[in-house]
């Protein structure tokens with residue numbers, strides 16, 4: 001188990017009139033090496049939850065365990081830095097964290113803070129910029145001349161350059177064009193296949209179906225479900241009650257089944273679906 | 284940063300919350316002037332009691348007032364040390380090497396300390412009990428006599444209300460960027476001077492960029508709705524002066540007069 005939450009509560013602005021109880025008795029085990037989606041309405045506590053993973057927020061009560069590091073309300077882990085390196089967090093709209101004159105400097109900022117030498121960091125930056133789909137000529141440019149989507153790639157490269165074991169992404173594709181979003185997710189999947197644990201906050205069920213293994217559903221500060229993707233999309237009524245749309249392909253299959261087909265609703269791939277339909281039409 | 288109290292409105296109901304904003308602003312101005320009349324410790328005791336009564340009437344928790352004072356402590360300590368060292372009047376109390384402390388310096392420093400605390404607490408009571416919008420409305424009303432001599436009352440009020448409106452937003456933004464940079468290994472409270480400077484830079488630059496971006500967006504949004512600062516306006520919200528306001532104002536005037544008289548008599 002790589003990320004474990006035990007009875008975690010979080011209240012913002014404790015003891016003031018602005019107090020807000022954002023996490024309520026959260027229990028959670030996120031498997032090492034999995035790609036886990038975190039879904040739920042705006043305000044359900046997703047961003048609050050993920051900030052506990054690298055101790056930006058401490059639980060008001062309960063405990064969080066990240067591999068061998070234990071985080072509770074009272075004892076901060078002695079070495080926050082090593083935890084921050086272990087769990088790389090990409091905030092929503094991370095393009096706002098860029099500040100250096102050149103993209104190179106911005107990408108190596110993280111690694112250098114964690115004690116990587118300048119030359120080593122530059123080498124990493126050259127790999128990372130290509131990984132996020134830009135070429136090396138960008139390294140000497142100013143990050144502020146880029147488009148929003150490109151800035152986001154740079155910000156993500158800056159986190160990937162820290163080489164975290166756990167990659168946490170808060171709505172990384174919000175506001176990106178569909179092609180850009182797809183490339184981003186393929187990148188995260190690749191990172192996941194290289195052995196890193198990925199936690200992805202997303203509102204797009206098509207992404208969840210296509211790329212993730214497990215899903216955590218949050219509702220009003222509680223974790224309501226932690227199941228595999230296939231199991232989640234079987235529970236159509238539950239999802240409707242949360243007004244979460246099914247992935248397009250799944251709702252298409254359900255529509256077909258209503259009209260006499262018998263197709264497995266957990267099919268993710270359009271080609272498999274086409275063959276299945278073809279087969280059943282021929283019968 | 285998380286529990287920034289200074290200048291924040293506290294949404295509860297109390298006698299002070301219900302007073303007219305014009306009264307509260309006017310009273311604060313008078314009291315701020317009164318604080319600087321040297322009425323001796325007796326005078327400050329009097330004013331201190333008055334401020335405590337106001338704080339009690341406003342139902343603000345002591346912990347919240349302390350939180351408002353806390354961020355100022357550093358600046359206060361700085362001011363006080365300078366005063367202690369540089370005022371060289373009266374009898375010499377302590378002398379260690381080149382450091383000489385005189386009794387007048389101690390007295391003056393104590394005065395400054397008391398004044399600053401009073402000022403911070405009084406200002407906090409005003410901002411904690413008055414919604415930012417009411418505050419601007421009050422300021423606009425109080426400034427309205429100057430309209431006749433061409434003073435841009437409405438524009439100034441608009442500027443103040445925009446500034447007030449964006450304080451929480453900027454604080455939120457600051458927190459967000461601090462967290463984002465902390466995720467990249469920045470430790471804001473630790474490290475050498477050079478590291479500290481770099482960590483501040485990593486906060487300030489994104490903060491300024493987004494603030495300018497916001498300013499531009501807001502200006503465009505206002506302009507596209509044809510906002511004209513010189514247009515004549517009506518108000519949905521009317522300020523109504525009540526008897527309780529008159530009585531409160533009388534109390535404030537009384538206190539201020541007593542302090543001024545004391546400062547001349549003593």
Ligand SMILES: Nc1ncnc2c1ncn2[C@@H]1O[C@H](COP(=O)(O)OP(=O)(O)O)[C@@H](O)[C@H]1O
Pocket residue numbers: 012013020022040041042043044045046047048049
């Ligand atoms: N810094 C904060 N102070 C007070 N309340 C907050 C803060 N951040 C978030 N909240 C509140 O906590 C709740 C959960 O927020 P969040 O975790 O951001 O939800 P999500 O990411 O699922 O949209 C929201 O109702 C939000 O208003």
Ligand SMILES: [Mg+2]
Pocket residue numbers: 046047048092170
């Ligand atoms: Mg969120």
